[in-house]
Amino acid sequence: MSFIEKSLHTNFVWDAFDHSYLGRRKRRSSGFIDINCPMCVLQGEGADTRYRCGLKSDLGALGVNCFNCGFKARWSRGWMLSKKMKDFLAASGVPDVELALISSKAALLKRSSTAFGATPIVEPPCYYPEAALPDDAKSIDEWANEGCTDPDFIAVAEYLFSRGEAVAAWESYCWSPSPKDGMNRRLILPFTFGGKNVGYTARAIDSAIEPRYIGRKPPDFLFNNEVLVKRTRKYVVVVEGAFDALAIDGVALLGSTLTSKQAAWLRHSGQTVIVMPDRDEAGSKLIDAALKYGWRVAFPSVKGDKRWWEADVKDAAEAARRYGKLWTVLSLIESSTADPTVIAVKRSMCR
Ligand SMILES: [Zn+2]
Incomplete structure (x- = not known):
């Protein structure tokens, strides 16, 4: 992928800061x-300890934009990197070498701006319509508190606990006694937003049942x-499956395609993204996506x-x-890297 193409999907100025x-x-x-x-002291103010820089x-x-020292800087695709933005990035810890690199990238993009001037900015989803759960679904806790002894319920609860404590601890699992679509032999994971x-x-x-998962997934859902929206999280781990996400409190794509x-x-989210791909062809697609967006990839299985x-x-x-x-x-944080060369080596080792 050329630099120009790649730059349509990434914000290398933010990435450098991040x-x-x-x-x-x-x-x-x-x-x-x-x-x-990081600018307050350089501007002659006292050190900021109250998170005043947005x-x-x-x-x-x-x-x-700092509400304390009044420092402001802005960069947009198609602009040169301003002196102020460079000062800000340097004060945030971006090394000189990287600063020079992104500065020349910005200049390169400015020169070729006609090639991508009309690229629309992609915004995250902001609304999903409310959707019902399967008929008669109630939370596992509710069924348990009612003293439900339905053998299907017991089997579903046993399945849940077999997945381990980290997975079972989630409070939102549901069950429905409805035989429609074999729902009574399924564990329901509700999707929530806002x-x-x-x-x-x-x-x-039951392992013999196909398809293993059924349900209703809204477009572009995580x-x-x-x-x-947890304000103090530094990292977010992106996985393919819902149980994996619950096990580590990350987010799941519910598939291997990243839209x-x-x-x-x-x-x-402002969090540093770490992708944890499955070890198969589909997982390889997710590594490609991470490379495209400049994200970290975790390789906990690679020596x-x-x-x-x-x-x-x-x-x-x-x-x-x-x-x-x-x-x-x-293990996911420590084994992760954003270095494309290391990613290439490690992905070949996990085949
Ligand atoms: Zn300031």
Whole structure:
């Protein structure tokens, strides 16, 4: 992919900040990310400890605005990198070499701006219509509290606990006694957005049943998207399956395809994205997506300085069942890299 093509999908100015800035970030519901202003001291003010510097980034721009020292800087695709933006990035810890590189990238994009001038900016989804769960569905807790002894319910509950503590701890699982679509032999995972039900997936507990998952998935949805608005999260781990997401409190694509709206949603969170692909062809597609967006890829199964997962552990849910949630999250962060060369080597090693 050429640099120009790639730059249509990434915001390399934000990425430079994101890789280098070590301080804590707070995310506001408006989409701003607040940090302790790195410019205040340079501007002759006292050090900011109250997160007064707001950052706003989307696919094609980065804005910086400090309410304490009054510092402002902005970059948009098609602009040169201003002196102020360079100062801000340098103060945020971006090394000189990288600063020179993104500065020349910005200049290159400016020169070829006619080639992509009309590219629309992709915004994350902001609305999903409310959707009903399957007939008679109630939460597992409710059924248990009512003393439900239906053998199908017991079997579904047993299946849930067999997935391990980290997966079973989620409070939103549901069950329905309805035999329609074999729902009584399925574990229901509701999809929520903004506190509303917007769909669901239902996992068959009997291995012979096809399809294994049925349900209703809204377009561009991210499962467990609630973690994206947790203001103090530094990382978000992106996985393919819902159980894997629950095991590590990440988000799931519910498939191996990443849409541009899902990518915009992840970027909007202000969290550093780590992709955890499955070890198959589909997972390889997800690594390509991570390379396209400049995200980190986790390789906990690849022998490096340290091999985190045993060879027979195939996914995050199984890792969490065996090693616990904290160790699994640590393994994903520690084994991840955003370096395209390292990603190329490691992906060839996990074939
Ligand atoms: Zn400031």
